[in-house]
Amino acid sequence: MNDPQLDALFAPLSSDSGTENQLQLERTPPHNFEAEAALLGAILNNNAAYERVSDILRPEHFADARHGRIFEASGKLIERGQLANPVTLSAFFRQDEHLAEIGGPGYLAELSNNLVSVINAGDYGKLVYDLYLRRELIEIGEDVVNEAYRHDIDIEAPQQIEQAEQRLFSLATSGSAESGFVSFGASLTKAVENAENAFRNAGKVVGVTSGLRDIDRKLGGLHPSDLLILAGRPSMGKTALAMNLAFNAAIASQQNRAGGTETKEGKLGAIAVFSLEMAAEQLAARLLSQAAEVSGDNMRRGDLTEEDFERLVTATQELNAVPLYIDDTPALPVSTLRTRCRRLKRQQGLAMIVVDYLQLLSPPTNFRGDGRVQEISEITRSLKAIAKELEVPVLALSQLSRAVEQRDDKRPQLSDLRESGSIEQDADVVMFIYREQYYLERGEPAQKPEESTDKFGERYAQWQDRLNLVYNTAEVIIAKQRHGPVGSVRLFFDGNYTKFGDLDQTIDEEHE
Numbered sequence: 001m002n003d004p005q006l007d008a009l010f011a012p013l014s015s016d017s018g019t020e021n022q023l024q025l026e027r028t029p030p031h032n033f034e035a036e037a038a039l040l041g042a043i044l045n046n047n048a049a050y051e052r053v054s055d056i057l058r059p060e061h062f063a064d065a066r067h068g069r070i071f072e073a074s075g076k077l078i079e080r081g082q083l084a085n086p087v088t089l090s091a092f093f094r095q096d097e098h099l100a101e102i103g104g105p106g107y108l109a110e111l112s113n114n115l116v117s118v119i120n121a122g123d124y125g126k127l128v129y130d131l132y133l134r135r136e137l138i139e140i141g142e143d144v145v146n147e148a149y150r151h152d153i154d155i156e157a158p159q160q161i162e163q164a165e166q167r168l169f170s171l172a173t174s175g176s177a178e179s180g181f182v183s184f185g186a187s188l189t190k191a192v193e194n195a196e197n198a199f200r201n202a203g204k205v206v207g208v209t210s211g212l213r214d215i216d217r218k219l220g221g222l223h224p225s226d227l228l229i230l231a232g233r234p235s236m237g238k239t240a241l242a243m244n245l246a247f248n249a250a251i252a253s254q255q256n257r258a259g260g261t262e263t264k265e266g267k268l269g270a271i272a273v274f275s276l277e278m279a280a281e282q283l284a285a286r287l288l289s290q291a292a293e294v295s296g297d298n299m300r301r302g303d304l305t306e307e308d309f310e311r312l313v314t315a316t317q318e319l320n321a322v323p324l325y326i327d328d329t330p331a332l333p334v335s336t337l338r339t340r341c342r343r344l345k346r347q348q349g350l351a352m353i354v355v356d357y358l359q360l361l362s363p364p365t366n367f368r369g370d371g372r373v374q375e376i377s378e379i380t381r382s383l384k385a386i387a388k389e390l391e392v393p394v395l396a397l398s399q400l401s402r403a404v405e406q407r408d409d410k411r412p413q414l415s416d417l418r419e420s421g422s423i424e425q426d427a428d429v430v431m432f433i434y435r436e437q438y439y440l441e442r443g444e445p446a447q448k449p450e451e452s453t454d455k456f457g458e459r460y461a462q463w464q465d466r467l468n469l470v471y472n473t474a475e476v477i478i479a480k481q482r483h484g485p486v487g488s489v490r491l492f493f494d495g496n497y498t499k500f501g502d503l504d505q506t507i508d509e510e511h512e
Contacts, residue, residue: 041114211248
């Protein structure tokens, strides 16, 4: 497609006419009034041209404020089903008493004399938008320089970097945030691809593997774009299970990468863990304890044998290349979390995000809601949006209310989710971690004053039998799954290493 007029408009931006002209261009914000006028002329001559640029252009994208107002007024008339031309626009602006501000009817007639085909209108629109982005980049750069020179005690340098990076990412994604309509045929093709991938994996894992046989069987893996909530009362092992899942996914990603395996489901890439409660080195110590099978308590106290230390060194060497990244910034705003995940995806690839835990996140920096419930609602909506935007599963841990402790059956329910019903609403999967052993050990029977020794012995034996039955086991209750069945999964749990694993099938069947 050759258009001499379009080529002439691009020429001033790419021509090399000497040092003086280059310096002048560097000092003048990028703009092309001729391109803006030509685009408006195309719209005024044929309103179909507006449809070609309305998805990417906004009135503020025009360097000439008059052109922005004319573009906005044209859009209003066209969206009402009316004709936008010099005559109707003159009446529109005359009614608002702003006709003189846009140059009068003579300027509208002058714009309509720019004869540009509808086919080329999209190219002119892209040029206008590109120049807008360049002007925004200049403004951001100037703000960064001015903020850096300004010594403000309340704003530290790392915060300035974070703010600048957030503005850059917002600008970079401003044109791609809205995907628009997708044909049903294209959606069907994607659905068939997912089914084909599931078939090739024997119907087990489509998304990121959890590394735990029965959870993968129940969920089909951790699916891209899904928000998964893992909730439980304190000491149930929420963090331990989440880190097990993250570590298993990182190992699988490393093995696939080493084997050259590429998939469309986002199985390759880094695992991002945001630990708002525990320090990064504490989480690393937990994972090292699991891999080396050395008691975490002995590691903390330094009660290690020579053999233990050798296993720790060997495990450290093996795990050094695992693509697991931990951010332990406290009270992290969810908007900053989004920025850092975008950066990690660009640099390393991204397969999964883990947040420990939901209630410790801060709402977006521009949030103006009132009350903690609204804050949690905004945070869960933002996490779901991050999962969809980055096309990765987001696993967020959550606390449960104390209502669980008031019941005889302490298995959690959806109504126990703390502070906001939006957690249940926004999540694709809600899981609860429950360890009956924890409650049984703290409820060891004591002989009552009026109770006979035989009666107490019988009651104590029943308690002992139940404790033996659930010893070193945990139950993951899948209370909600948007795309699959609900139910419970029993896992092995070793408290010495805070490690979850698959429960022996034969033992599992006996317990059932």
